[in-house]
Amino acid sequence: MTASAEPRYLGVQGRGTIALPVDVRRRLHLDEPGAQLEMTEREDGVIELRPALPVPADQRWFWTERWQEREREVDEHVAAGRVVVHESTDAFAEHLDALDGLDDE
DSSP, X not given: OOOOOSOOOOOOOTTSOOOOOHHHHHHTTTTSTXXXXXXXXXXXXXXXXXXXXXXXXXXXXXXXXXXXXXXXXXXXXXXXXXXXXXXXXXHHHHHHHHHHHHHHO
């Protein structure tokens, strides 16, 4: 699905409610919980509507259940002190090389 350059007309209901076409809602993720539209009224009379998602679509991966599960695992490791802090990138790389060497044993 792609955006259409052709104008579409939406009916305005009694209380000012409009319904966006289903293809537009799906393409812009406006069918997801918490989705909103940002409205800007320009001086030339044009009304601009922009999707305003609680989580931007390009960052939704972070909020998937699997990713959040992994985030909780990391939090548990940090809380338990099972972490190593390195003073430099070189020290980090040396640590990884040492871990790789453990696999060879």
